[in-house]
Amino acid sequence: MTAIVAGTASAFLLLASATLGGDGKADERAAWRIDPARTHIGFVVDAVGFPRTQGEFHVFNGRLSIDFDRPAASRVAFTVRSDSIEVGSSSFDDTLRGPNFLDAQRFPDIRFESTRVDKRDDSTIDLTGDLTLLGVTRPLTVEVEVKRLGGGRLAFVAHAHIDRLAYGMNSGFPIISRDVDLTVSSEALAG
Amino acid sequence: MTAPSARWSGGVIALHWLSAAGLALVFALGLAATMGKLDAALTFDLYQTHKALGWLTLVLLAARLAARAARPAPPPAPSWSKPTRWASGLVHTALYALLAAVPLIGWLRVSSAIVPIPVSLFGLATIPNVAPVDADLSERMAFAHKCGAWALAALVALHVAAALKHQFVDRDAILSRIWPRAGGRTS
Numbered sequence: 216m217t218a219i220v221a222g223t224a225s226a227f228l229l230l231a232s233a234t235l236g237g238d239g240k241a242d243e244r245a246a247w248r249i250d251p252a253r254t255h256i257g258f259v260v261d262a263v264g265f266p267r268t269q270g271e272f273h274v275f276n277g278r279l280s281i282d283f284d285r286p287a288a289s290r291v292a293f294t295v296r297s298d299s300i301e302v303g304s305s306s307f308d309d310t311l312r313g314p315n316f317l318d319a320q321r322f323p324d325i326r327f328e329s330t331r332v333d334k335r336d337d338s339t340i341d342l343t344g345d346l347t348l349l350g351v352t353r354p355l356t357v358e359v360e361v362k363r364l365g366g367g368r369l370a371f372v373a374h375a376h377i378d379r380l381a382y383g384m385n386s387g388f389p390i391i392s393r394d395v396d397l398t399v400s401s402e403a404l405a406g
Numbered sequence: 407m408t409a410p411s412a413r414w415s416g417g418v419i420a421l422h423w424l425s426a427a428g429l430a431l432v433f434a435l436g437l438a439a440t441m442g443k444l445d446a447a448l449t450f451d452l453y454q455t456h457k458a459l460g461w462l463t464l465v466l467l468a469a470r471l472a473a474r475a476a477r478p479a480p481p482p483a484p485s486w487s488k489p490t491r492w493a494s495g496l497v498h499t500a501l502y503a504l505l506a507a508v509p510l511i512g513w514l515r516v517s518s519a520i521v522p523i524p525v526s527l528f529g530l531a532t533i534p535n536v537a538p539v540d541a542d543l544s545e546r547m548a549f550a551h552k553c554g555a556w557a558l559a560a561l562v563a564l565h566v567a568a569a570l571k572h573q574f575v576d577r578d579a580i581l582s583r584i585w586p587r588a589g590g591r592t593s
Binding site for chain 2 (some may be wrong): 280391
């Protein structure tokens with residue numbers, strides 16, 4: 216069965232299907248609804264001589280197609296608005312949105328499209344796809360942990376390491392680390 | 407006790423104390439930003455405010471030098487010995503030199519930084535960068551800026567200590583020349 220869902224952060228539906236598909240309990244559910252209030256797309260970047268920078272992207276949406284019988288055939292397309300970055304300081308936000316980093320005017324979107332899903336165990340999957348940042352597309356693997364909360368809710372936590380230099384975001388290197396740790400946490404509801 | 411022969415002009419007095427307040431604030435902001443104990447967003451804002459205020463201290467210095475040049479400086483207190491006059495002149499010259507050099511070096515440091523973020527004067531104007539990106543130069547300027555700032559702080563401490571000594575030990579009332587509430591104690 217294939218379902219198409221479009222909506223805020225709905226990409227994580229795929230992750231639920233891929234993980235739970237094996238135990239047969241969630242197979243009958245075609246769609247999960249992401250709770251935007253419980254969805255956070257956060258990142259962490261280290262630097263020398265400057266505190267660790269932590270922030271979030273607040274505007275995002277996703278499309279996905281799910282094959283419950285064959286989770287590996289499922290697909291995710293996820294888009295984040297570059298200018299929705301927030302680190303707790305408006306002037307810092309503006310700097311990160313500017314040409315030295317996200318160049319949000321020229322590249323308003325950061326996109327991820329899955330190409331492969333590998334089930335690691337009953338609670339973890341590896342989601343491989345293409346990440347497009349600053350107009351450069353590179354493969355990226357996201358480790359996703361899935362936890363059943365009961366009441367038809369699922370919690371997801373996804374981790375990925377992005378090498379920003381691979382996308383041409385060279386500003387500040389090596390004082391600012393090339394590694395960006397990305398963490399996406401979310402909850403989804405059945406139906 | 408010897409009264410000073412003249413007071414500084416109102417413009418010089420006002421600019422002196424504005425500079426003192428600005429310098430204290432910009433030093434505190436720089437210290438807080440570089441200690442690394444605060445979060446990144448607050449540290450970033452402290453740096454930006456430090457840069458803007460630091461640039462304004464340059465403007466205040468230029469205005470003070472202009473105001474000083476517009477009217478002759480009060481003569482040294484008659485009670486002062488030659489070494490005292492010489493030491494006072496040296497400290498004041500060094501203060502003026504560092505008041506100019508420290509922010510100028512900071513401006514160069516910011517301009518040549520690996521991520522050059524121009525100085526924004528509280529959103530009202532943007533001060534352009536004055537050098538191309540040069541990480542080595544920027545690091546050298548950062549070190550010079552820090553050394554200069556501590557040297558300036560030490561000189562300010564000496565300046566304040568000397569003013570207090572003249573006021574309360576020597577009782578030559580030299581402080582009244584620059585004290586805004588000293589009234590018209592001139593002679």
